[in-house]
Amino acid sequence: MTHTLILSVLLMLGARDDGVLFEEGFDGKIQTPWKWVREDDKEWRIGESALHMRSQPGGIWGGNNAKNVLLIRPEKSDNVEARVTVAHVPKKRWEQGGLVWYVDDDNFVKLISEHIDGKMYVVVASEQRGKGVVHGKVVAPQANMELRLIVQGKKVIGQW
Numbered sequence: 001m002t003h004t005l006i007l008s009v010l011l012m013l014g015a016r017d018d019g020v021l022f023e024e025g026f027d028g029k030i031q032t033p034w035k036w037v038r039e040d041d042k043e044w045r046i047g048e049s050a051l052h053m054r055s056q057p058g059g060i061w062g063g064n065n066a067k068n069v070l071l072i073r074p075e076k077s078d079n080v081e082a083r084v085t086v087a088h089v090p091k092k093r094w095e096q097g098g099l100v101w102y103v104d105d106d107n108f109v110k111l112i113s114e115h116i117d118g119k120m121y122v123v124v125a126s127e128q129r130g131k132g133v134v135h136g137k138v139v140a141p142q143a144n145m146e147l148r149l150i151v152q153g154k155k156v157i158g159q160w
Contacts, residue, residue, distance in 0.1 A: 026051045037069035037105075044068050050087075055095045061125070061132050064105040071102055080151045087144040090115035096123075099149045101156050106130040111147050111158035113140060122147075124158040 024030065027049045043054040051070075058065040074080050086097045098112030109126040120140040126133055140160070150157040 040067040083148045109156045
């Protein structure tokens with residue numbers, strides 16, 4: 001059985017004070033200068049104004065083997081916000097999709113929609129120097145949601 005995660009209908013990165021830095025609608029092809037980490041090109045596609053990815057085993061949380069991590073470097077690194085609409089119908093525990101403020105596999109903050117024990121959760125977690133911490137986990141009413149990360153200096157705020 002195939003499980004597909006529609007990672008985003010619209011990914012927008014904006015400066016909190018200057019407007020939109022870029023907007024990716026995934027309408028036919030990837031428009032902006034993205035970089036893949038451990039790309040598996042057979043497990044993703046662009047279609048219906050969305051990026052579709054097949055859920056695969058792996059993670060950056062302590063394992064550093066997640067495939068198809070899609071990154072873009074913002075023009076500035078503070079006072080920035082990223083938004084994504086996540087739509088998925090997870091079947092297995094810990095299937096997730098969302099946003100990551102990514103430095104490398106051992107240093108990041110993530111805001112995700114995650115399937116845990118039959119329920120959907122919004123989870124905020126971080127890893128610094130390879131040590132992970134869950135900062136918050138809230139039951140979500142549904143799997144499909146808009147997530148937003150706001151970076152203000154050294155502070156990262158997650159909203160959904």
